[in-house]
Amino acid sequence: MSATVAVPQTQHAGEIERYTFAERLMHWLSGFTYLYCLGTGLAFYSPHLFWIAYVLGGAPTSRFWHPIVAIVFVLGTVWMHVLWSRDMEMTEGDKRWLDGIQAYITNHDEQLPLADRFNAGQKLYYWLMVYGALFLLFSGIFLWFPEYVPRQAAWVRRVMILVHEVAALVTIGGFIIHIYMSVFMEPASVTAMTTGYVNRGWARTYHRLWYLRVTGQKE
Amino acid sequence: MANGTLQIKAISGHAGTVPGKNTSRDYDVCKLIDVTTCIGCKACEVACLEWNGYPFRETVFDNTYQTMPDTAWNYYNLIRFNEHVNEDGTLSWLMRKDQCMHCADPGCLRACPADGAIVQYTNGIVDFQQENCIGCQYCVTGCPFNIPKFNPTTKKVHKCTLCSDRVGAGLEPACIKACPTGCLHFGTKDDMKDLAETRAAQLREHTSHKDAGVYDPPGVSGTHVIYVLHDINNPERYGGLPKDPRVPWMVRLWKGPLKWIGNFGMVAGIIGVAAHYMRFGPKAEAEPEESKK
Numbered sequence: 001m002s003a004t005v006a007v008p009q010t011q012h013a014g015e016i017e018r019y020t021f022a023e024r025l026m027h028w029l030s031g032f033t034y035l036y037c038l039g040t041g042l043a044f045y046s047p048h049l050f051w052i053a054y055v056l057g058g059a060p061t062s063r064f065w066h067p068i069v070a071i072v073f074v075l076g077t078v079w080m081h082v083l084w085s086r087d088m089e090m091t092e093g094d095k096r097w098l099d100g101i102q103a104y105i106t107n108h109d110e111q112l113p114l115a116d117r118f119n120a121g122q123k124l125y126y127w128l129m130v131y132g133a134l135f136l137l138f139s140g141i142f143l144w145f146p147e148y149v150p151r152q153a154a155w156v157r158r159v160m161i162l163v164h165e166v167a168a169l170v171t172i173g174g175f176i177i178h179i180y181m182s183v184f185m186e187p188a189s190v191t192a193m194t195t196g197y198v199n200r201g202w203a204r205t206y207h208r209l210w211y212l213r214v215t216g217q218k219e
Numbered sequence: 220m221a222n223g224t225l226q227i228k229a230i231s232g233h234a235g236t237v238p239g240k241n242t243s244r245d246y247d248v249c250k251l252i253d254v255t256t257c258i259g260c261k262a263c264e265v266a267c268l269e270w271n272g273y274p275f276r277e278t279v280f281d282n283t284y285q286t287m288p289d290t291a292w293n294y295y296n297l298i299r300f301n302e303h304v305n306e307d308g309t310l311s312w313l314m315r316k317d318q319c320m321h322c323a324d325p326g327c328l329r330a331c332p333a334d335g336a337i338v339q340y341t342n343g344i345v346d347f348q349q350e351n352c353i354g355c356q357y358c359v360t361g362c363p364f365n366i367p368k369f370n371p372t373t374k375k376v377h378k379c380t381l382c383s384d385r386v387g388a389g390l391e392p393a394c395i396k397a398c399p400t401g402c403l404h405f406g407t408k409d410d411m412k413d414l415a416e417t418r419a420a421q422l423r424e425h426t427s428h429k430d431a432g433v434y435d436p437p438g439v440s441g442t443h444v445i446y447v448l449h450d451i452n453n454p455e456r457y458g459g460l461p462k463d464p465r466v467p468w469m470v471r472l473w474k475g476p477l478k479w480i481g482n483f484g485m486v487a488g489i490i491g492v493a494a495h496y497m498r499f500g501p502k503a504e505a506e507p508e509e510s511k512k
C-alpha cells in the first residue's frame with residue numbers, strides 16, 4: 001500500500017507522508033514486542049545474560065510472558081504483512097541492487113538501481129522477519145507446552161529447541177543491522193517512523209521511484 | 220529441597236564459579252539397588268511419601284502390580300513390574316525401583332537455564348531448588364531417564380532428592396531405612412560398587428544368572444544410584460532402563476557449540492556495525508529542499 005501525498009499541514013509543510021499512523025503503530029508494536037522476546041529469550045539462552053530476566057520482573061515472570069508477548073509480536077508481523085507485503089515484493093531492480101550491495105555498504109548509493117518505497121535490503125530484512133516469526137512461532141509452541149509432547153517423541157522437543165534458537169539468532173543478526181541502519185546510518189528514518197513524515201530531498205535521494213510515484217512526477 | 224549443610228559443586232544456569240568445585244574431599248554417596256532381592260513390597264514408596272510429606276495421589280489400575288504407570292511430581296519412587304517370558308518358556312517377574320539416578324554428568328542440570336534451579340552437591344546428589352525453577356521443563360528434555368516431573372499448578376519440577384535433607388544430617392535415605400529385605404544399601408560410591416560387584420559375582424557363580432552384572436552407566440559418567448541386574452545385557456526389560464544412557468547429543472549441541480557460535484555471531488555483529496560506522500560513516504544527509512534538476 002503506498003502512501004499518498006500529504007495534505008499540507010503547517011507542521012509538515014513541504015514534507016511527504018512516508019508512514020500512516022496505522023503503519024507506525026504496527027511497526028512499534030512489532031518492534032517492542034520483539035525486543036521483549038529478545039531480552040527474555042536471551043536470558044534463557046545464556047547464564048551470562050540471565051540478569052535480563054531479573055531486570056524484566058523475575059525469571060518465572062519472564063517465562064510466563066515471553067510466549068504471550070511473542071504471540072502479540074506474531075500478530076504485529078501478520079498486520080505488517082497485510083500493510084506491506086505488496087511494497088516488499090522483490091523486483092528485477094532489487095536483484096541488481098543486491099548484486100551491487102557492495103556499493104551500498106561503501107556508501108556509493110548513486111551506483112545502485114533506484115529504490116521504490118523500500119530498498120532491496122529493507123525487503124530482505126522484512127522477509128527474514130516474516131519467515132523468522134513463522135519458525136519461532138511453530139517451534140515456540142512446542143517449548144511453551146512441552147508437557148503435551150509424549151515421552152516417545154522426546155526428540156521433537158530437542159529439535160524444536162534447536163530450531164527456536166537458530167531462528168532467534170538469525171533474526172537477531174537482521175535486527176542488529178536494522179537498528180544500526182535506522183538509528184546510525186539514516187537517522188531520518190527514525191523520525192519518519194515516529195512522525196510519519198520525511199523531507200522531499202531525502203525521499204528523492206533514497207527512494208526515488210516511490211518519490212516520483214507519490215508526487216506524480218515522471219523521471 | 221535446599222540443604223545448607225551440603226557443599227555445592229555444580230549449579231544450573233550459573234555464570235561464574237561455584238563454591239564447592241574441587242575444594243572438598245567429600246565422599247561420593249551411592250544407593251545400591253539389588254533387584255535380585257527386591258520382593259516388590261513397595262515399603263520404599265510409602266517411606267518416600269512419608270518423608271517428603273506428600274499425600275497418596277490418585278492412580279489408575281492397569282492390570283499390573285505397579286502402583287501407577289509412571290513416577291509423578293509428588294511420587295518420586297516407583298517399583299516397576301515386568302513379567303518377562305524367557306527363551307526356555309519360564310517366567311521372570313522383574314521388579315525395579317525407579318527414581319532419579321543422580322548422574323555424575325546430569326543432563327537435567329546441563330539443560331536448565333535458571334540460575335540455581337538445579338544443584339549438584341560434592342557428594343554427588345543432584346537436587347532441584349524449586350524456588351529458582353521457572354517451569355520451562357528443559358530438564359525433562361535433558362534427562363536420559365525420564366525423571367523430572369512437572370507440577371502444572373505451581374509450574375515447578377520435582378524429583379527424588381536422594382533425601383539430601385537426611386543425608387546432610389548424617390542419616391540414610393528414607394527408602395533404605397524402610398526396605399525389609401536388604402535389597403537397598405547406602406554408603407560411599409566405592410563401597411557400594413564393591414558390594415555390587417561381589418553380589419554380581421556371587422550370582423554368576425552360584426545361580427543360573429550367568430549374565431548378572433552392575434549397572435553404573437559410563438555414558439553419564441556413572442550414577443549415584445546403581446543396580447545389580449540378573450541380566451546386565453538387557454536392562455530395558457526392567458521397565459525401560461536405557462542400555463547406554465547419554466545426555467542427548469542435541470542437548471549437548473544446544474548447550475555447547477551453538478552457544479559459542481551464537482555468542483560469537485552477536486558480538487561480531489555489534490563490533491562489525493561499529494567498525495562500519497567508523498570506516499564509512501552515515502549516509503550523506505539529503506538536501507532538505509528538492510534539488511531542481
Ligand code: HEM
Binds near residue numbers: 064073074
Ligand atoms: C513467536 C512465538 C514465540 C513463542 C511461542 C516462544 C516461546 C518460547 C518458549 C516457551 C521458550 C522457552 C523458554 C521459556 O519457556 O520462556 C523460548 C525460548 C527462547 N526464545 Fe522464544 N518464543 C517466541 C518468539 C521468540 C522471539 C520473537 C524471539 C526473539 C529473538 C525468541 C527468542 C528466544 C530465545 C533466544 C530463547 C532461548 C532458547 C534457549 O534456551 O537457548 N522467541 N521461546
Ligand code: SF4
Binds near residue numbers: 319361363364
Ligand atoms: S536421572 Fe535425570 S533427573 Fe536424575 S540426575 Fe540424571 S539427568 Fe538429572
Ligand code: SF4
Binds near residue numbers: 333337353355
Ligand atoms: S523446569 Fe527444569 S530446566 Fe526449567 S528452570 Fe525448572 S528445573 Fe530448570
